[in-house]
Amino acid sequence: MSIINIVAGGPKDLHPSYHNYHSEDAIWVGVDRGVLYLLEDNIIPNKAVGDFDSIDENERKKVEKKSKDISVFPAIKDKTDTEIALEWALNHHSQVDKIHIFGVTGGRLDHFLGSLQLLLHPLKEGVQTKIIDRNNQIELYNPGVYQLAKDKHAYVSFLPVLKDIKGLTLSGFKYPLNNCHIHYGSTLCISNELINPIGTFSFESGILMVIKSKDQCE
Template identity: 55%
Template sequence: MRKINIVAGGPKDLIPDLTDYMADDTIWVGVDKGTVTLLNAGIIPDEAFGDFDSITEHERRQIEKASPALHVYQAEKDQTDLDLALDWALDKQPDMIQIFGITGGRADHFLGNIQLLYRGVKTTSKMKLIDKQNDIQMFSPGEYSLLIDQNKRYISFIPFTEEVDELTLIGFKYPLNKCHITLGSTLCISNELIHSRGTFSFTKGILIMVRSTD
């Protein structure tokens, strides 16, 4: 399965050990200061995007010496650096895009990054935002299988659209059967799998799933 891992410039203390996500079929992409984060983790990025206005001259030389394919943009533009990197990644049509370094710091950036997940819903590529405490994904109607993860055992479902119809949870501590969920509902916050595998399904709307640890 081909993956593209994108590392943005969020706080380093919220980024998990990136070497845990290395695989032969993985392409690594740095976004602005996230490129430095990759180099510090011992990972040479295949591509790097940004205006690079948040790095030092020494860090810029580090990036240029590593010789990734650099995509340099003006600071004033209509898209964020992450948005531009995601355009490139989606054009490659990978099976999975995993994005790191997008939590913490400015709330407007984080909320905008959550909405970027919607672009993956409309493609064949799955997308996931990852930090030390959370995995965040967005889903269109269908049925999905989940494996238990003791490291991130809490699972929450949050409507992204005004309505989510017939949400059914099987194998969960708090099961549901064809439940109607509306925007603003907290009914599905902090659930857990009680078996090694569970499923969730719904027939209408867009749903955010967050898998978390305390």
């Protein structure tokens, strides 16, 4: 099994330390300016993708020289660079275990919201995928029973995606729930907190977005 880390070109000050996610089996994918971010941290990307319209000619030469495998796309296309990178991860690595996406929060809201919707693709494939920045981790879940361990993220929020959530139960949290119907558009489950070392959440139908957040940067 492999872990694929996708680094896009969003504001660098919101990126966590990549080395916290580095391991022998990790595959790194740089997206546009994200390739430069990796190189600045002495991580050579296994794959580089994008139209590279956000970097200058000297930076592009550096990307082409240092990257192990690079695919350049036209600026005018039907998919974002991040979607292309995610599709590459899902199509070329049938044994992928996890995908982490960095550099898609902050900056332009249209890019961020588009990246949130991209999480639906690996969800359908059964691949655990998170959007990660210095303060937040965002993940989508299909119906089932899951556990969350208490960590540096003080808050946990649960939001319906596209449709209502049926049968949401939370245990081990400051604000527990038992078999609740959560309407799409509801903010009932914003800013909950784990009170036990491990909390459990479960639901019967719908797609649930779970956001772990903290106030202070690393």
